[in-house]
Amino acid sequence: MLFPTVEYALFFLAVLAIAWSLYRFKTTHKLFLLLASYVFYGLWNWSYLPLLIGISLFSGLVAQRIQKSQSSGARKSWLVAGAIVCLATLGYYKYTSFLMTAMLQVWSRFGTPPHVEVYSPLLPLGVSFFVFHAISLLGDCYRNKVKEPVKIADALLYVAFFPQLIAGPILRASRFLPQLAIRRNPNALRINRAFLLIVGGLFKKVIVSNMLATRLVEPVFAVPQSYGGWDTLLAVYGYAAQIYCDFSGYTDIAIGCALLLGYRFPRNFNAPYTAADPQEFWRRWHISLSTWLRDYLYFPLGGSRKGSLRTYLNLMITMLLGGLWHGAAWTFVAWGGLHGGYLVVHRLWSRIGWGPLLRWRGTTAWKWTARILLFHAVCLGWVFFRSSTFEIAFEVLGRLGVPGAATLATGPVALVLFLGLAGQWTPARWRNGFEVEMGRWPALARGAAVAVAIAAIEMLGPTGVAPFIYFQF
Amino acid sequence: MLKISHSIRQLSLVVAGFVVVSLLLESDGLAHWADGLEPGALRTVAVPATQAVQRTLAPLGVGAMREGVLKNLARVGWSDDEALLAEVASEAAKGQKAPENPGCATTSAAAQGPAGLGASGLAGTAAVGGMTSAVGTAGAPNLPAGTRSGGAPAAGADAPLASDVPRTLALAPLPPVEPGRARVVALAGDSMMAVGLSATLMRQAAGDKNLRIVKAFKSGTGLARPEVYNWMDEYPAMLGTEKPDVVIVAIGANDGQGFVVNHKVLAYGTDAWRQVYQDRLASFLAMVSAGGARVVWVALPPMRVAVYDDKIAAINRMAYTVVSQSPQAMWWNPVALVGDEHGKFREFETEPNGQAMRVRATDGIHLSDEGAGKLTALLMKWLDPPPAAPPPAKTGPVNVAAIAPQASQPAARRKRHSHKAAKGQAAKD
Numbered sequence: 052m053l054f055p056t057v058e059y060a061l062f063f064l065a066v067l068a069i070a071w072s073l074y075r076f077k078t079t080h081k082l083f084l085l086l087a088s089y090v091f092y093g094l095w096n097w098s099y100l101p102l103l104i105g106i107s108l109f110s111g112l113v114a115q116r117i118q119k120s121q122s123s124g125a126r127k128s129w130l131v132a133g134a135i136v137c138l139a140t141l142g143y144y145k146y147t148s149f150l151m152t153a154m155l156q157v158w159s160r161f162g163t164p165p166h167v168e169v170y171s172p173l174l175p176l177g178v179s180f181f182v183f184h185a186i187s188l189l190g191d192c193y194r195n196k197v198k199e200p201v202k203i204a205d206a207l208l209y210v211a212f213f214p215q216l217i218a219g220p221i222l223r224a225s226r227f228l229p230q231l232a233i234r235r236n237p238n239a240l241r242i243n244r245a246f247l248l249i250v251g252g253l254f255k256k257v258i259v260s261n262m263l264a265t266r267l268v269e270p271v272f273a274v275p276q277s278y279g280g281w282d283t284l285l286a287v288y289g290y291a292a293q294i295y296c297d298f299s300g301y302t303d304i305a306i307g308c309a310l311l312l313g314y315r316f317p318r319n320f321n322a323p324y325t326a327a328d329p330q331e332f333w334r335r336w337h338i339s340l341s342t343w344l345r346d347y348l349y350f351p352l353g354g355s356r357k358g359s360l361r362t363y364l365n366l367m368i369t370m371l372l373g374g375l376w377h378g379a380a381w382t383f384v385a386w387g388g389l390h391g392g393y394l395v396v397h398r399l400w401s402r403i404g405w406g407p408l409l410r411w412r413g414t415t416a417w418k419w420t421a422r423i424l425l426f427h428a429v430c431l432g433w434v435f436f437r438s439s440t441f442e443i444a445f446e447v448l449g450r451l452g453v454p455g456a457a458t459l460a461t462g463p464v465a466l467v468l469f470l471g472l473a474g475q476w477t478p479a480r481w482r483n484g485f486e487v488e489m490g491r492w493p494a495l496a497r498g499a500a501v502a503v504a505i506a507a508i509e510m511l512g513p514t515g516v517a518p519f520i521y522f523q524f
Numbered sequence: 525m526l527k528i529s530h531s532i533r534q535l536s537l538v539v540a541g542f543v544v545v546s547l548l549l550e551s552d553g554l555a556h557w558a559d560g561l562e563p564g565a566l567r568t569v570a571v572p573a574t575q576a577v578q579r580t581l582a583p584l585g586v587g588a589m590r591e592g593v594l595k596n597l598a599r600v601g602w603s604d605d606e607a608l609l610a611e612v613a614s615e616a617a618k619g620q621k622a623p624e625n626p627g628c629a630t631t632s633a634a635a636q637g638p639a640g641l642g643a644s645g646l647a648g649t650a651a652v653g654g655m656t657s658a659v660g661t662a663g664a665p666n667l668p669a670g671t672r673s674g675g676a677p678a679a680g681a682d683a684p685l686a687s688d689v690p691r692t693l694a695l696a697p698l699p700p701v702e703p704g705r706a707r708v709v710a711l712a713g714d715s716m717m718a719v720g721l722s723a724t725l726m727r728q729a730a731g732d733k734n735l736r737i738v739k740a741f742k743s744g745t746g747l748a749r750p751e752v753y754n755w756m757d758e759y760p761a762m763l764g765t766e767k768p769d770v771v772i773v774a775i776g777a778n779d780g781q782g783f784v785v786n787h788k789v790l791a792y793g794t795d796a797w798r799q800v801y802q803d804r805l806a807s808f809l810a811m812v813s814a815g816g817a818r819v820v821w822v823a824l825p826p827m828r829v830a831v832y833d834d835k836i837a838a839i840n841r842m843a844y845t846v847v848s849q850s851p852q853a854m855w856w857n858p859v860a861l862v863g864d865e866h867g868k869f870r871e872f873e874t875e876p877n878g879q880a881m882r883v884r885a886t887d888g889i890h891l892s893d894e895g896a897g898k899l900t901a902l903l904m905k906w907l908d909p910p911p912a913a914p915p916p917a918k919t920g921p922v923n924v925a926a927i928a929p930q931a932s933q934p935a936a937r938r939k940r941h942s943h944k945a946a947k948g949q950a951a952k953d
Contacts, residue, residue: 057554057557064539064543067535067539071532071535074532148871148872148880148882151880152872152879152880152882155878155879155880156879158878159877159878159879163877163878164878164879165878166874166878167874167880168872169871169872169880171871171872171886173828173829173886173887173888174886237531237532238529238530238531238532239529240529240530240531240532240534240535241528241529241530242530242534242535242538243528243530244528246538262604265604266604273722273723273726273727274723274726274727274730275727276727276730276731277726277730311535439893440893461601462600462601463600463601463602486528487528490528490530493537494530494534494537494538494541495537495538495540495541496541497538497541498537498538498539498540498541498542498543498544498545499541499542499544499545501538501541501542502541502542502543502544502545502546502548502549503545503549505546506546506549506550509550509553510590510593510594510597511597511602513604514604514605
């Protein structure tokens with residue numbers, strides 16, 4: 052079930068009604084949500100449900116062992132063993148064929164490698180996300196961030212909770228498990244915020260992302276040779292807007308649905324293209340992944356505590372693996388490498404203490420220059436992220452210098468491109484103000500307004516709904 | 525100070541308001557959604573329920589307003605519905621005002637198939653109803669009413685099912701490209717064309733002045749469910765004014781599902797299902813080959829999941845049954861290029877240097893770019909042969925196919941396989 056479908060709307064309305072009718076019975080309520088999550092996942096592919104249950108059950112049991120272990124050595128052993136099993140599962144499903152082909156590639160440089168049947172298991176939907184949830188559970192228990200003893204049912208629901216199951220946001224066990232420990236409060240619902248997030252998310256996904264994908268990005272990235280510089284540049288900007296609207300749209304809907312069920316998810320995007328440096332960008336883009344990588348990879352590697360060179364190395368390792376997490380392809384590794392490079396260059400740049408430069412960095416002109424530079428650096432990364440091969444990526448980059456008219460820049464495309472990028476500059480107070488303003492309306496009128504908005508989105512959106520980009524990860 | 529937190533009572537009221545207004549605004553869309561569901565429990569419940577809501581709310585005229593808005597969106601270039609765009613363009617050309625109720629609209633010239641097989645169609649229930657009746661009632665007595673495409677059955681609609689499909693990569697040569705006029709090649713189909721194949725072919729043809737590629741594919745579509753996506757409307761609209769010399773078709777990956785004809789559920793794979801599907805294949809083939817276009821029907825490759833592979837194999841047999849009856853169409857089966865030595869699914873191919881090349885996408889369904897490249901290399905040689913093509917190197921099926929055989933060869937093969945098909949069918953009967 053994709054979020055922007057009638058099937059999901061019916062499923063969610065049924066779950067919402069039943070879940071709130073059970074809120075007084077905490078355990079039953081949670082078990083119902085768990086069942087609903089399994090139904091949600093099973094409707095994609097029942098055959099992978101045992102894997103989801105297995106990983107979450109395993110992580111719950113190991114988390115309990117970590118909590119019960121007295122010695123730090125035993126705790127660490129359980130953590131390492133648990134993380135290895137989780138990562139091995141992810142590796143098996145996601146990277147088997149990638150590693151085998153890479154090995155054959157390297158081998159063929161020194162001679163003809165033996166004949167090997169390359170094997171690639173079918174990728175279970177959302178495996179990257181639910182494995183990261185499982186590891187977060189282990190990590191948070193190891194660091195004593197989960198205060199209460201982990202209950203297996205809670206661990207199962209934490210990993211499988213349907214709004215975040217397929218494409219995040221990646222919840223922290225330490226923040227979500229406490230929500231499961233208390234009864235839902237039927238008088239503390241952020242209804243208006245939830246519906247604004249859902250409507251906004253649908254707008255971003257159904258209209259902006261889908262239209263940019265079909266009318267601008269896909270044609271150019273499929274056959275870059277057919278387009279000149281202006282079309283190519285617009286397609287690169289278009290992909291920047293598309294992937295932001297696609298992914299942030301998904302997480303907005305997920306956060307809104309969870310809010311209606313009485314649960315709080317962390318914010319996953321915060322106007323990332325307004326960032327003026329790479330560090331700020333990663334504090335605004337896919338926040339739940341970047342903080343996960345920071346806490347469970349960058350910090351354990353030593354973070355910035357072991358000198359400059361080691362810091363740069365840690366940044367590169369973190370971003371390269373972050374790139375690989377997105378997909379088993381060298382283009383994703385290149386994307387991660389570019390961002391690692393940006394972070395290293397920014398660190399070096401920040402260390403320059405020359406007076407005039409420091410003063411210039413404080414000016415508004417520099418801030419805007421930095422924003423524009425960073426945006427284009429991010430767009431360069433998106434070219435590799437979007438392209439299926441390096442040949443296509445370099446062809447796209449090469450076409451930027453080829454003269455040619457902007458044939459794809461129709462009025463609707465230009466409008467949604469503008470909305471997709473400029474929408475990030477709307478002040479948060481507008482959204483907050485609108486939420487408060489909606490509070491003045493009668494409840495029925497609010498529901499009617501949401502229905503009108505969703506009907507308008509449905510009419511304005513292209514025919515058909517493309518899967519969310521992050522589903523493939 | 526206004527509250528930002530609310531109670532479940534408030535939530536219930538908001539949801540109630542949402543549901544009521546959604547039903548009011550989207551009753552047509554919901555009925556269309558229910559109609560497009562695969563036959564099963566959900567559809568059994570959803571169709572009568574949504575139709576009852578639709579009937580009840582129809583007098584309010586919201587559906588007509590909605591269609592009016594959609595038409596206006598098409599007029600300003602917002603819509604991507606090819607059939608609707610063609611209809612609006614046609615109306616604009618005629619200087620006619622759009623009808624109030626598109627469900628009663630007459631079929632626009634642009635939306636009609638070249639062979640007159642098309643029917644008017646918006647993506648709404650009224651249009652779906654129009655389409656269903658337009659796809660006909662006359663025809664073979666065995667067919668359920670409401671399945672025929674116009675009057676007489678198209679060629680191949682009633683042919684006995686082939687027991688197997690040939691693995692041929694041979695294509696009868698095309699007439700030379702006329703100087704100063706590019707050969708127009710339409711790429712038609714579902715995601716089997718859209719993913720990998722089309723992009724690879726278009727990239728290879730990008731610098732070729734002798735070829736002009738027309739995109740006529742749409743992912744997530746097929747021929748089994750015209751109420752969901754009606755190729756008889758959409759294909760002519762996708763072509764616009766283009767008149768292809770060659771049409772390359774790859775379609776059918778989504779068609780392994782049951783459908784409903786005249787309120788009767790036809791389960792996938794039954795004889796009744798096959799008759800209707802074969803009829804739709806024949807109508808589609810007649811449409812794409814109208815105007816003299818040569819049609820290359822690309823057989824669907826073997827699939828990774830066994831159950832799905834069986835369905836695709838059956839769809840290939842039906843497609844071949846129809847294609848083999850058409851003098852303009854050629855069956856082209858790339859299994860030798862992307863399958864293993866037994867014609868089964870293969871994800872990676874070992875290259876001469878020992879490296880592994882992915883020939884199929886990770887989903888086990890579509891072709892990878894590299895896999896598609898193996899097909900398009902041959903197709904490009906056929907579409908625009910080099911001026912002094914070397915004689916065929918007889919080292920394997922790929923090279924044999926690279927140079928087109930005698931024009932009579934496919935026909936001979938067709939006959940032979942038709943004979944086999946007839947025998948197979950007789951044995952089955």
